[in-house]
Structures are given as structure tokens and as C-alpha cells.
Amino acid sequence: MNKPAPQDDEQGEVFLDESDIIDEVDVDEEDLPDADDEDDTENIEEPDDSIHIFTGHTDELYSVACSPTDPALVATGGRDDRGFLWKIGHADWASKLQGHTDSVSSLAFSCDGQLLASGGFDGLVKLWDTSGNLKRTLEGPGGGIEWVRWHPKGHLILAGSEDCTVWMWNADNGHCLNVFSGHGASVTCGDFTPDGKTICTGSEDATLRIWNPRSGESIHVVRGHPYHTEGLTCLSISSDSTFAVTGSKDGSVHIVNITTGKVVSSWASPTSSTEGGPESIECVSFAPTFTWAVSGGMDRNLTIWDLQNSSPRFICSHEEGVTCLAWLGVSKFLATGCCDGRIRIWNCLSGECVETFKGHEHAIQSLSVSSNVEFLVSVSMDGTARVFEIGNFH
Numbered sequence: 001m002n003k004p005a006p007q008d009d010e011q012g013e014v015f016l017d018e019s020d021i022i023d024e025v026d027v028d029e030e031d032l033p034d035a036d037d038e039d040d041t042e043n044i045e046e047p048d049d050s051i052h053i054f055t056g057h058t059d060e061l062y063s064v065a066c067s068p069t070d071p072a073l074v075a076t077g078g079r080d081d082r083g084f085l086w087k088i089g090h091a092d093w094a095s096k097l098q099g100h101t102d103s104v105s106s107l108a109f110s111c112d113g114q115l116l117a118s119g120g121f122d123g124l125v126k127l128w129d130t131s132g133n134l135k136r137t138l139e140g141p142g143g144g145i146e147w148v149r150w151h152p153k154g155h156l157i158l159a160g161s162e163d164c165t166v167w168m169w170n171a172d173n174g175h176c177l178n179v180f181s182g183h184g185a186s187v188t189c190g191d192f193t194p195d196g197k198t199i200c201t202g203s204e205d206a207t208l209r210i211w212n213p214r215s216g217e218s219i220h221v222v223r224g225h226p227y228h229t230e231g232l233t234c235l236s237i238s239s240d241s242t243f244a245v246t247g248s249k250d251g252s253v254h255i256v257n258i259t260t261g262k263v264v265s266s267w268a269s270p271t272s273s274t275e276g277g278p279e280s281i282e283c284v285s286f287a288p289t290f291t292w293a294v295s296g297g298m299d300r301n302l303t304i305w306d307l308q309n310s311s312p313r314f315i316c317s318h319e320e321g322v323t324c325l326a327w328l329g330v331s332k333f334l335a336t337g338c339c340d341g342r343i344r345i346w347n348c349l350s351g352e353c354v355e356t357f358k359g360h361e362h363a364i365q366s367l368s369v370s371s372n373v374e375f376l377v378s379v380s381m382d383g384t385a386r387v388f389e390i391g392n393f394h
Contacts, residue, residue, distance in 0.1 A: 048359040050386035056084045056094055061379035063106050064368045069113030071372040073130060076385045077104025083118045085132045088375055088387050095132025100124060102144065110150045115171055117157050119145030125159050127171055136174045140167050149191045156213075158199065160187030166201050168213065178216040182209055189234050193241035198258060200244045202232030208246055210258055220261025227254055227263055230278075236285040236293075245286060245293045251278030253295045253305070265310045269299050282323050288330040292348065296322030302336050304348050314351030318344065324366050329373035333393040337364030343378055345393055357388045 059079035067073035072090060075097075077083040083097030083104045097104075102121035109116050115135065116128045121144035127135040143162030150157055155171040166180040166187050185204035192199055192213070199211040206229060208222040228248035235246045243264070244256045251269040256262065269279060279299035286293050291307045298321035304313045320339035327334055332349045341360035344353050362381035369376055369390070376388045 046358045048386075049357045050359040050388055052088060052091065052387040053359075054084070054086050054094075054385040054387075055383070056086065056096070057082065057383050057385075060362075060365070060381040060383055061385060062103060062365050064366045064377050064379040064385060065107040065109055065116070066368040066370045066375075066377060067109050067113045067130070068111060068371050070130070071370045071374065073113075074368070074370075074377050074385070074387075075107045075109070075116050075118075076377075076379055077107050077118055078379070078383075079103045081120070083107060083128075085116070085128070085130070086385075088370065088377075097126070097128055097132055097134075099126055099134060099137070105145055106147045108148045108150055110155060110171070111152055115155065117148045117150065117159075117171070119148040119159055121145065121162075123161065123163075125157065125167075125169070127157070136171075138167075138169045138171075138174060138176075140176055140179070141165060143186070146186060146188050147190060151192050152194055152196050154196075156192075158190065158192060160190045160201060162186040164203070164205075166190060166199070166211075168199075178213065180209075180211050180216055180218070182218050182221070183207065185231065188232055189246075191235065191237055193237050193258065194239055195241040198241065200235060200237060200258065202235045202246055204231035206231055206248070206250075208232065208235070208244065208256055210244075210261060220258075222256050222261055222263065226266050227256075228252060233280060233282055234284050238286045239288065243286070245284045245295075247281030247284040247295055247297065249278070249280045251281060251297065251299065253281055253284060253293070253303075255293065255307075265307070267295075267303075267305060267310070267312075269297065269301070269303075279321075282321070283325045285325060285327065287348065288327055290332070290348070294325065294334060294348070296325050296336055298322075298339075302334070302346060304351065314348070316346055316351055316353065318342075323364055326367040326369050326376065328369055328376070328390055328393050331373075331394055333390075335367055335369075335376055335390075337367050337378055339363040341380060341382070343367070343376065343388065345390070354393070359386050359388075360384065 061078035063077045072087040086094040100120035106119040125138040141161035146160045164183045168178045183203040190201035210220040230250040253267045255265040281297040293305045302316040324337040343357040345355040360380040
């Protein structure tokens with residue numbers, strides 16, 4: 001079969017005359033594709049996997065805390081200078097926590113669930129009962145409150161401030177028990193050890209300090225090689241009160257022996273930025289029942305570290321940066337919150353993502369798990385808190 005000869009490019013333009021027209025067809029304008037149809041595909045709303053949305057706030061949210069004793073009770077706080085207490089499954093119940101004059105940056109329930117502490121960028125820590133009644137206001141720090149933590153066995157409250165200090169109060173009478181001074185910049189993270197005998201704090205000054213709560217003395221200062229070269233962003237303490245894991249803006253993760261003050265493991269981010277600079281680590285944690293530590297950061301990875309071999313077990317990639325994480329009880333499952341507004345559930349034994357929760361429109365800022373491990377609550381820059389069911393991941 002002969003192929004048709006190629007047409008000569010120099011033939012010029014081809015015109016139809018009226019004798020070439022076979023038939024004319026009228027086309028209804030409604031049948032024509034809309035020029036905006038392609039844009040509409042980008043505006044299709046994603047499914048919302050949440051079972052409850054709390055919309056009491058008027059600006060982006062920074063913090064969420066679930067009660068350790070009441071599976072329904074949740075506290076949220078944010079940029080609108082307010083906190084709220086509300087209940088999962090009780091859409092008609094909410095209590096407004098008013099009195100801060102700047103953003104509510106941090107929230108924490110006491111271990112017995114009786115009190116809630118809220119820390120604000122106004123430099124105040126406020127204590128509330130579970131009905132939302134203000135019990136007292138704790139003053140002293142000269143800068144915004146970065147975080148609040150409770151003693152694991154009593155009503156002592158610890159708060160780190162932008163003014164380089166850490167304060168400890170008796171929550172029952174409001175008395176200041178100690179001020180821990182020594183950091184050279186904002187105290188960005190900190191906590192009591194689980195046995196309650198020691199305090200660990202990390203700072204923008206790239207140091208970890210280990211304190212005696214009674215005397216206020218600094219037992220160890222961890223700094224310089226082989227430790228972080230830039231400010232600390234997060235820390236977590238092992239359940240046996242022996243080790244602290246810290247993350248930093250320099251993209252590294254270090255484990256420190258709390259008793260000796262020595263760095264025992266150091267890990268760089270497994271992937272470096274294409275820009276050449278390190279990507280900040282935003283969250284770290286020890287696994288509750290396994291010999292692992294985990295870290296998440298702006299390199300878009302969750303890294304599961306094997307503590308026995310000091311090497312990564314799995315590197316779990318995300319579409320955007322990882323901002324926060326939460327273990328689902330004492331299970332192998334971990335939730336990560338990300339800049340893309342997604343929450344991902346990971347099986348840390350296999351390194352697999354087993355669920356992706358959608359619903360938020362902007363970055364997740366904080367995650368908390370209900371005391372019965374049935375619900376995961378997230379807060380976002382989109383101004384909402386959302387509740388997701390996690391009963392399948394025990």
C-alpha cells in the first residue's frame with residue numbers, strides 16, 4: 001500500500017470555498033466547554049476525614065492538649081489571645097479562657113487532670129479548673145512563655161520564657177519556688193524527667209541545661225562539639241529518666257545522658273537541603289515501648305532511629321515539612337502533622353504510612369491524643385481544631 005505523498009510545506013495556506021461545505025450544524029452555547037472548567041478541577045474540595053470541627057477561635061491555632069483523665073475534654077489556644085475548653089462529642093459545650101493579652105502559645109493539663117495551665121506571649125501563666133474557671137495567674141517572666149509543663153507527680157508547674165529564664169511555681173498557692181537562670185537566649189523547650197527529680201531545658205543559645213529542681217543549680221551544660229551548632233527547637237526525655245533527645249535548627253539530632261551530661265549519639269539529617277543549608281528538626285520523641293527515637297523536620301522526613309545501632313530504621317518521606325508528632329498510646333503507631341495540612345499515621349515497625357487524614361487547609365501546628373486513645377485532635381493555621389478517630393490503631 002502506497003503512503004500518501006508528504007505535502008509540500010511551500011504550498012501556502014489552504015482555503016475552503018462554499019462548494020467544500022457539506023453541512024452546517026447549530027451548536028448550543030451550553031454544550032461548549034467552559035473556559036473555566038480546567039480551573040474548577042483545582043477547586044474541588046478534598047474530603048474531610050474529621051468527625052468534629054471546633055471553630056470557636058478567630059485566628060490560627062498554636063496548641064492543643066487532651067485531658068489525661070477525661071477522654072472528651074480538650075483545650076486549644078492560639079493567636080486570638082484566647083484558649084477554649086471543649087468536649088469531643090458535645091458540640092454544645094465550650095468554655096472560653098479569657099485574660100491573656102497576647103497569643104496563647106502553650107497548654108498542659110496536670111497529671112491528675114484537675115488543672116489546666118496556659119502560657120501566653122504576654123509572659124503570663126494562667127491556671128484553670130476543668131470548667132474553665134480561672135484559679136490564679138502566675139507572673140514573673142519578662143518575656144513570652146514558650147512552653148509549660150507539669151511535674152509528673154504533683155501540682156508544680158514549669159515554664160520557659162523568651163527572656164532566657166525558666167520558672168517553677170507551686171500551682172496550689174501560686175508561690176514561685178525557683179527561677180533557673182543561665183541560658184543566653186530564649187528557652188525554647190524543656191520538661192521534668194519522668195521521675196520528677198531533674199529538669200532539662202533547651203535554648204536558642206544551642207545548649208541543653210540539666211538542673212536540680214530544689215537548688216536551682218545547673219548540674220550540666222551541654223554545648224559545643226559534638227553537640228548542636230544552632231538553637232534547640234525540641235526535646236524529649238526517655239521513660240527511665242536517663243536520656244534526653246534534642247533537635248535543632250542545624251538539622252541534627254543528639255542523645256544526651258542526663259546523669260553524666262555526655263552526648264552518646266549524634267545523627268545528622270539523612271537528607272540535606274538542595275539549597276545547601278540544613279533543614280530544621282521540629283519534633284523529637286522516644287518511643288514509649290521500643291528502643292527507638294523519632295525525629296521530624298522541614299526536610300520533609302520522619303526518621304525512626306534505632307537506638308541500639310545508632311542508625312535510621314526507616315526514613316518516612318512526606319510531601320512537605322513535618323511540624324509535630326504524637327504516639328498513639330503505647331503502640332507502634334505514630335501520627336505526624338505537616339505543613340500540607342495532612343496528618344499521617346505510621347506503623348513504625350514497618351515504616352509504612354497506614355492512614356492519611358485530610359480536612360485541614362493549612363499547616364498543622366500541634367497534635368494530642370485522648371486518654372482512651374480513641375481520638376486524635378489537631379490544631380492548624382487554618383483556625384480550626386479537628387478530631388479524627390484512631391480506634392483502629394492500637
